[in-house]
Amino acid sequence: MTGYGDQTGQNLTGAPARTPNEYRRKVMRGSFRRGTAAAVGFGLAAVGLFGATAPAHATMRTAVELCPFGLSLNVTLDPPLKPTGGQSEAHGTGTLANCVGLPLGLKNAVIVGDGRATVGPTGQELTGTAAFVWSNGAVDHFTFTVSTDPVNPKFSAVVTDGPLAGDTATGIGPFVPATDASGSVTGFTVTGATVTFLPV
Structure with a gap:
């Protein structure tokens, strides 16, 4: 072989x-x-x-999204914040409505939050944490800052978790203060402010 x-x-x-x-x-x-x-x-x-395929949140949301005239808030300060200074605990509730373009059909939410208020140069300054509880059951938690400066009233927020995680939200007052007999601020309200969401 x-x-x-x-x-x-x-x-x-x-x-x-x-x-x-x-x-x-x-x-x-x-x-x-x-x-x-x-x-x-x-x-x-x-x-x-x-x-x-990349998640829709990362690829589809490229434009600014609005909640026109949709923000209403009622914030109480405890104890009332004296004009001379100090600090107070802030407790807020409100609603966000008329949102257009947000993912998952998010349009309307209840807002609940807590923070701390101090006296700024031209108004009250607030910082804290809060949440949008959307009508479909979704929840977005966020940190916020507020200035009640009557000339330039504004607020901003950063969403830390939830469907809009990473987004920033901004808006302009006006913030209408409530005062007691001593002139201390007991809280303030916001009615019909527009909120702008900037996607991540």
Whole structure:
């Protein structure tokens, strides 16, 4: 017997024996086919791993979104904040309505929050944490800052978790203060302010 066939030029099945070069070509063709199949399989796996569609929140929200004239708030200060200084605990409730363009159909929410108020150069300054409790059951928590400066009343918020996580929200008052007989501020209200959401 030779390495690829017997002495009569036949292999063990009776077929003509292959020469060493023919045998090597057959092996290479088989290796190429197996290698091609493996490469295709790897490519498909890579597409499945890296070609997934990005979340809608990351790809679809590219414009500023508004809640026109939709913010109403009632904030109480305890104890009342004296004009000369000091600090108070702030407790707020309110609503956000008329929102347009937010994901998941978010349009209307109840707002609840707590913070701390101090006297600023031209009004009260508030910081704290709060939440939008949306009418569909979703909840966004956010941190906020408020200035009741009568010339430039404004507020801003950063959503820390929830459907709008990472968004910033801004708005302009006016903030209408309530005072007691001593002139201390007992709270303030906001009615019909517009809120602007800037997507992450």
